Amino acid sequence: MPRTMTTLMFALVLMLGGALAQRGDPNTLTVALSGNVETMDPHSASSRAVPFLENVYEPLVGLQGPTIDLTPVLAERVDVSDDQTVYTFHLRPGVQFHDGSPLDARAVVYSFERVRGMNKGPYWAIGYLESMEAIDDLTVRMTIRPGGPPFLHAVSMVGIVSPASFDPQKKDGDAWAEDWAATNTAGTGPYVLAELVRGDRFVLEKFEPYWGGWDRPHFTRSVMLLIPERSTAQLMLERGEIDIAEQVPTEALPALRANPAVTVIERDSGVRVLYLMLNAAAGPTADVRVRQAINLAFDQATFLEATGGAFTTSNGPVPAEFIGGYEPEIPYNRVDLDEARRLLQEAGQASMTLDVYYTTGDQVQELAGQVLQAYLSQIGVTVNVIAQDFPAFVRAITAWGTSERSASDENFRMANFLYTPPRMPDAYAYLWYMYHSAAQGGLGRNQNFYANPAVDALIEAGALAIDPEERIARYREAVDLIVADAPQVFVGTQRMIYTLRSDVGGFYMHPTWFPAVRVYPLYRED
Amino acid sequence: MTTFLIRRIAFMFVTVLGAVTVTFVLATMVPSDPARAALGPDATESQVAQYRSERGLDQPLPVQYLRYVGAVARGDFGRSIVSRTPVIDDLARFIPATIELLIPSLLLSIVFGVGLGVAAAFYRGTWVDQVSRFLSLVGLSMPIFWLGLVLQLVFFRALGWFPASGRLSSALSPPPHETGLYTIDALLAGRWDLFWSAGHHLVLPAVALSTLTLGIVARMTRSSLLDVLSSNYVRTARSKGLQERSVLWKHALRNALIPIVTVIGLRLGQMFSGAVLTETVFAWPGVGRYAFTALRQLDFPVVIAFTVWATFVYAFVNLLVDLSYSWIDPRVRLE
Numbered sequence: 001m002p003r004t005m006t007t008l009m010f011a012l013v014l015m016l017g018g019a020l021a022q023r024g025d026p027n028t029l030t031v032a033l034s035g036n037v038e039t040m041d042p043h044s045a046s047s048r049a050v051p052f053l054e055n056v057y058e059p060l061v062g063l064q065g066p067t068i069d070l071t072p073v074l075a076e077r078v079d080v081s082d083d084q085t086v087y088t089f090h091l092r093p094g095v096q097f098h099d100g101s102p103l104d105a106r107a108v109v110y111s112f113e114r115v116r117g118m119n120k121g122p123y124w125a126i127g128y129l130e131s132m133e134a135i136d137d138l139t140v141r142m143t144i145r146p147g148g149p150p151f152l153h154a155v156s157m158v159g160i161v162s163p164a165s166f167d168p169q170k171k172d173g174d175a176w177a178e179d180w181a182a183t184n185t186a187g188t189g190p191y192v193l194a195e196l197v198r199g200d201r202f203v204l205e206k207f208e209p210y211w212g213g214w215d216r217p218h219f220t221r222s223v224m225l226l227i228p229e230r231s232t233a234q235l236m237l238e239r240g241e242i243d244i245a246e247q248v249p250t251e252a253l254p255a256l257r258a259n260p261a262v263t264v265i266e267r268d269s270g271v272r273v274l275y276l277m278l279n280a281a282a283g284p285t286a287d288v289r290v291r292q293a294i295n296l297a298f299d300q301a302t303f304l305e306a307t308g309g310a311f312t313t314s315n316g317p318v319p320a321e322f323i324g325g326y327e328p329e330i331p332y333n334r335v336d337l338d339e340a341r342r343l344l345q346e347a348g349q350a351s352m353t354l355d356v357y358y359t360t361g362d363q364v365q366e367l368a369g370q371v372l373q374a375y376l377s378q379i380g381v382t383v384n385v386i387a388q389d390f391p392a393f394v395r396a397i398t399a400w401g402t403s404e405r406s407a408s409d410e411n412f413r414m415a416n417f418l419y420t421p422p423r424m425p426d427a428y429a430y431l432w433y434m435y436h437s438a439a440q441g442g443l444g445r446n447q448n449f450y451a452n453p454a455v456d457a458l459i460e461a462g463a464l465a466i467d468p469e470e471r472i473a474r475y476r477e478a479v480d481l482i483v484a485d486a487p488q489v490f491v492g493t494q495r496m497i498y499t500l501r502s503d504v505g506g507f508y509m510h511p512t513w514f515p516a517v518r519v520y521p522l523y524r525e526d
Numbered sequence: 527m528t529t530f531l532i533r534r535i536a537f538m539f540v541t542v543l544g545a546v547t548v549t550f551v552l553a554t555m556v557p558s559d560p561a562r563a564a565l566g567p568d569a570t571e572s573q574v575a576q577y578r579s580e581r582g583l584d585q586p587l588p589v590q591y592l593r594y595v596g597a598v599a600r601g602d603f604g605r606s607i608v609s610r611t612p613v614i615d616d617l618a619r620f621i622p623a624t625i626e627l628l629i630p631s632l633l634l635s636i637v638f639g640v641g642l643g644v645a646a647a648f649y650r651g652t653w654v655d656q657v658s659r660f661l662s663l664v665g666l667s668m669p670i671f672w673l674g675l676v677l678q679l680v681f682f683r684a685l686g687w688f689p690a691s692g693r694l695s696s697a698l699s700p701p702p703h704e705t706g707l708y709t710i711d712a713l714l715a716g717r718w719d720l721f722w723s724a725g726h727h728l729v730l731p732a733v734a735l736s737t738l739t740l741g742i743v744a745r746m747t748r749s750s751l752l753d754v755l756s757s758n759y760v761r762t763a764r765s766k767g768l769q770e771r772s773v774l775w776k777h778a779l780r781n782a783l784i785p786i787v788t789v790i791g792l793r794l795g796q797m798f799s800g801a802v803l804t805e806t807v808f809a810w811p812g813v814g815r816y817a818f819t820a821l822r823q824l825d826f827p828v829v830i831a832f833t834v835w836a837t838f839v840y841a842f843v844n845l846l847v848d849l850s851y852s853w854i855d856p857r858v859r860l861e
Contacts, residue, residue, distance in 0.1 A: 024696065024697055025697060028696075028697070030696050036819070038608050038609050039608075039609060039610065041610075119572065119573050119576055120573060123573070173580075178610060179605065179610050182609060182610035182611060183609075183610075183611060195699060197619075197700060197811070198609070198611065198616060198619060198811070199616075199619070199620060199811035199815070199816060200692065200693065200809075200811040201692070201696070203699070223696045223697075225691070225692060225696055225809065226809060226811070227691055227692075227809045228806050228809060228815070229806055229807050229809065231675055231678075232675075232678060232690055232691050232807060232808070232809060235678055235679065235682055235683045235690055236682075236690055236691065238683060239682065239683060239686065239690075241689070241690075241696070242696075389822070390822060390823075
């Protein structure tokens with residue numbers, strides 16, 4: 001026994017000797033991802049995988065830098081017909097896929113057909129695409145039905161893939177090579193997926209013939225490590241073992257801000273808006289006065305303070321910096337307990353119970369539930385904050401509209417917390433998906449049965465409008481009506497926070513990419 | 527002995543089948559929808575319906591059950607609903623990662639646990655006993671999550687002796703897959719740098735994972751050994767003039783081993799099926815975290831495969847423990 005122990009001690013000492021950590025290669029960018037990227041397939045990827053995959057796959061048009069303006073990417077130029085139903089894309093010549101095949105009209109048509117055939121990921125955005133044809137090698141014409149989301153924004157969500165690599169991988173029952181594409185890539189982006197260790201890391205390597213060129217300083221390699229525990233990512237960032245941490249604990253931010261080796265980039269806005277959705281069709285919350293009373297009793301400031309700076313205010317259904325977004329006058333966005341009590345009295349709900357559901361493990365939602373509980377107890381409303389596992393939660397909120405709207409129904413609920421996803425920087429995505437009556441029952445996110453024919457009409461009119469100013473005007477009118485109906489409580493907006501080593505240059509935050517890192521614009525400062 | 531083995535192995539398969547059945551029934555009773563869970567709240571009804579039919583989730587339950595059992599019997603666990611990768615490939619990657627973490631951790635707990643326990647029993651009532659009992663209590667009651675963070679803070683952040691996460695330095699690529707254990711694969715490939723890095727990355731998680739088992743083993747060793755030390759044959763051994771060392775290690779400890787081995791076996795089963803907390807804190811891509819994520823996403827093929835694995839491991843370790851009884855104590859006959 002003593003001999004074993006000596007051996008073991010010896011081994012430990014040996015390992016200590018090797019502790020002098022190799023300083024990483026300065027041309028490699030190391031990133032700590034906080035959550036897994038489950039698939040490499042750009043056409044089935046959902047929220048967080050989408051921006052990550054933009055390192056590998058590129059759309060025809062994309063969002064320009066830190067703005068929400070569109071810029072040509074694989075299409076050099078787009079001609080749009082006057083009625084905005086015909087789009088002609090002129091492709092950039094000389095672009096190569098990672099497999100060496102050239103980018104041509106066939107690849108574009110294949111990619112859009114793949115999205116339609118798979119019916120996943122970005123499909124919702126291009127549902128209004130009616131037909132497309134390859135005019136010649138470098139020209140594609142697409143015709144759409146009017147009334148959908150802004151089409152070029154929809155196009156910016158579709159990565160172009162190489163049919164030369166994808167097509168041979170199809171199998172019976174897998175017409176679009178989904179099995180292969182889940183772990184393999186063939187795009188045109190600046191980086192190639194060089195290594196994929198599931199549950200552990202991805203490695204991206206520079207694609208030498210990239211059309212954008214490598215004249216400016218860039219990283220030639222990027223290692224994306226999956227670090228689920230935020231404190232671990234924080235320590236690694238402080239030690240310089242990683243260059244960028246997607247997420248660190250909020251309480252670590254003051255120390256990181258004071259650390260000269262680390263830069264904390266914060267943006268006082270975000271696409272992730274947290275709502276408390278109130279059932280607008282059944283139960284006590286079907287009464288608009290009850291919904292307004294709940295709004296008047298909830299103090300957003302208390303909640304924001306309790307999150308330690310992770311959240312900022314939310315003042316309307318559409319983030320103000322997006323197309324068509326603005327902050328409307330919200331008459332009940334203040335705390336007025338007397339007024340709240342009066343409204344409840346009027347509605348005959350002087351003492352009521354409100355069941356509020358949140359996703360298990362979501363500390364922010366839980367916190368918001370507690371704040372709600374504390375404030376609403378002062379106006380005689382008992383709040384039950386109920387945790388629910390994510391799969392069950394998703395099923396419940398999507399099944400909400402599909403069944404009988406009675407309080408005895410298992411899917412009946414009065415209120416639950418909900419985030420909007422970073423979909424598209426346009427009011428359409430928010431308004432249609434959250435508030436149009438057709439977006440009930442799994443078609444969108446209108447899970448609280450909100451239905452106002454005037455709102456529906458305005459959203460539709462906005463989508464059909466050709467003049468952008470008119471479109472925005474319709475959307476604003478819709479927002480004003482929604483605000484008056486109070487179908488939700490605006491809880492807060494997640495602030496975008498990135499922490500990176502100070503010698504990483506070229507970093508900017510994009511409103512719809514959070515959290516994800518685009519490697520190409522970045523470089524190591526000397 | 528042979529009959530014993532055959533019977534036990536047959537019993538093992540029945541146990542696994544039972545576990546598969548129970549898991550399947552439970553999974554179908556959970557009030558949630560795997561298609562929804564995989565596609566997220568934004569998918570349309572038609573996307574969900576298509577997904578269900580693609581995966582056979584729209585078939586009647588008995589059909590789904592028979593298909594599962596048939597496939598599992600062929601060793602085909604299907605593809606993960608979420609990632610579309612074959613589950614068996616994933617297991618071949620994640621199980622070795624857990625085993626690699628487990629072996630040093632188990633060695634640490636046995637060596638130090640038995641050591642502490644023997645010292646405590648031998649010097650019963652003295653300060654050695656007190657210190658040893660205190661240490662094992664600390665090991666037992668310290669939350670692994672917290673301990674992991676403290677280890678990282680001291681040995682990674684402050685001293686910089688050991689890396690805080692992962693199985694390998696981010697500058698290196700894993701060795702070619704042979705056993706899936708990076709240390710061994712590195713040696714097979716003759717890559718000392720990889721071996722070094724892999725071993726180096728093992729230290730902190732292995733220490734964190736060992737503490738609970740260490741505490742249990744130390745306490746079990748102490749109490750079991752105390753029983754034995756007060757027995758008549760130990761008095762006889764002493765009175766016939768045997769050296770104290772020989773009495774302790776040869777006569778007493780061997781007779782005290784059975785409960786210790788049983789406890790180690792139990793812990794081994796638990797650790798084999800994953801150490802979710804350790805794997806999370808140290809970003810260790812092991813089978814525990816894999817199964818945990820799959821459970822949250824209701825990734826049925828993964829959940830079933832993991833259940834088969836965990837059941838098999840428990841049954842197998844139990845078999846080993848039973849076999850070891852006859853080796854430890856020749857009076858035990860296996861029939």
